[in-house]
Amino acid sequence: MTLAHPIERGGHPLLNKVPEVALIFWIIKIMSTTVGETGADYLAVHVGLGTGVTTAITVSLLLLALAWQLSAQRYIPAIYWLTVVLISVVGTQLTDFLTDKLDISLYVSTFGFAAILAATFAIWYSRERTLSVHSIVTARRELFYWTAILFTFALGTAAGDLATEALSLGFNLGVLAFGALIALITLAYYMGGNAVLTFWLAYILTRPLGASLGDLLSQAREYGGLGFGTIYTSLAFLAVIILLVATLSINAGPTQVRQEEPGNA
Numbered sequence: 001m002t003l004a005h006p007i008e009r010g011g012h013p014l015l016n017k018v019p020e021v022a023l024i025f026w027i028i029k030i031m032s033t034t035v036g037e038t039g040a041d042y043l044a045v046h047v048g049l050g051t052g053v054t055t056a057i058t059v060s061l062l063l064l065a066l067a068w069q070l071s072a073q074r075y076i077p078a079i080y081w082l083t084v085v086l087i088s089v090v091g092t093q094l095t096d097f098l099t100d101k102l103d104i105s106l107y108v109s110t111f112g113f114a115a116i117l118a119a120t121f122a123i124w125y126s127r128e129r130t131l132s133v134h135s136i137v138t139a140r141r142e143l144f145y146w147t148a149i150l151f152t153f154a155l156g157t158a159a160g161d162l163a164t165e166a167l168s169l170g171f172n173l174g175v176l177a178f179g180a181l182i183a184l185i186t187l188a189y190y191m192g193g194n195a196v197l198t199f200w201l202a203y204i205l206t207r208p209l210g211a212s213l214g215d216l217l218s219q220a221r222e223y224g225g226l227g228f229g230t231i232y233t234s235l236a237f238l239a240v241i242i243l244l245v246a247t248l249s250i251n252a253g254p255t256q257v258r259q260e261e262p263g264n265a
Helices: 023-046 050-071 079-102 106-130 139-166 170-190 195-218 230-251
Strands: 001-004 258-260
Touching: 023 050, 023 079, 023 195, 023 230, 050 079, 050 139, 079 139, 079 195, 079 230, 106 139, 106 230, 139 170, 139 195, 170 195, 195 230
Parallel strands: none
Antiparallel strands: 001 258
């Protein structure tokens, strides 16, 4: 994606509230997704808090983190990625609640969340005329952004569970299949595909990829996993996330909003 000069207001460049999309962005995103998959299970089952208490805790933490993120005047790696990890957990819990507690089919939840996400994008675009993550500079745009992020996690959870469980794809094939789809989207981007569309498609697909990876590592061998367990998988991925975010924090500078070329809304 070719970027033009930074947009300015009053002679000062505007600061974007989300990071530049680079390799480290996708690594942390996939790992946060895995933590969302394994962390929620660990709190609810192994700690014994139960679904209701776990959900209340994670939603409360997410609201606090989101308020902190919204109040920040610029992109701060620690706050941003804390919000992503927590929204990953809550998005996972949202889909699991519909499936496990309300007995809603994964087919229904997958198509339902796809419709909700499409509606979110439609409203966002109608108000802002862009869906680019390179121009999150107002509170309204950021609220649209985080709403879309929540539903990408919920949709990715539903689609991933549909593929690996209902369609019996399994953890190993799930990792390969979703990884291959992301590779194809990456190739499409570098061949001139729409930058915004390819970003959001990849963002959605990293959720089931991370979930499949998390299940592959944490689930018992008799269920097709490697048997490392949810606690060790969660702690290992959290440690890597913390290390990478610390690196970003040390090197972080102001992230200026950039204007996309025409056609890359």
